[in-house]
Amino acid sequence: MNKYVLIGFVGLVLGCSSGISKEDLSKLGGYWEITKVTLPDGNVKEYNVNTSVDYISIDGEEGFRKKMQPRLNGTYETSDDAEAFVITQKEQSFSIDYKTELSEWSEQLIELDDTSFSVKNAEGIRYDYKRFEPISIQ
Structure with a gap:
């Protein structure tokens, strides 16, 4: 009996996991701040x-x-440097493939919703981000 309950529970969990869809990718647009970095050793x-x-x-x-660089008046300062990317689908996941004049690298998109996202690079380092909410002091 316990076997059937366990099998049913695993099926329910796997069946309800939605993953990241192509339509979700637009949620990446906007301002993000890093919350934590998890190294492969934990x-x-x-x-x-x-x-x-x-x-x-x-x-x-x-x-x-x-x-x-956010400013207290609600504006931002930046340089002209930007990292271009292309998102590619590999099996059931998406990767963000960057290319600059100096380097190329890829990050696998692990999680993505309206308020957060996570990626993992080839070295196994995970980066977690949350949507940035500016503070404006007038």
Whole structure:
């Protein structure tokens, strides 16, 4: 009897996991701040305060990412540097493939919703982000 309950529970969990769909990719657009980095050995670095945020612009499966420094008046300062990317689907997952003049790398999209996302790189390092909410002091 316990076997059937366990099999049913596993089936329910697997059947209800929605994963990331192609339609979800548009949720990547906007301002994001890193919350933590998890290394392959399990060590975690928490980020409670960030002096910069990532701005992601996405159009379909292409886009760019750039570092922004938020100001107290609600504006942002940035350089002209941007990292172009293409999102590719590999089996049941998506990867973000970056290419700059100096380097190329890829990150697997692990989680994505309206308020957070996570990626993992080839070295097994996981990066967790939350949507940035600016503080405006007038």
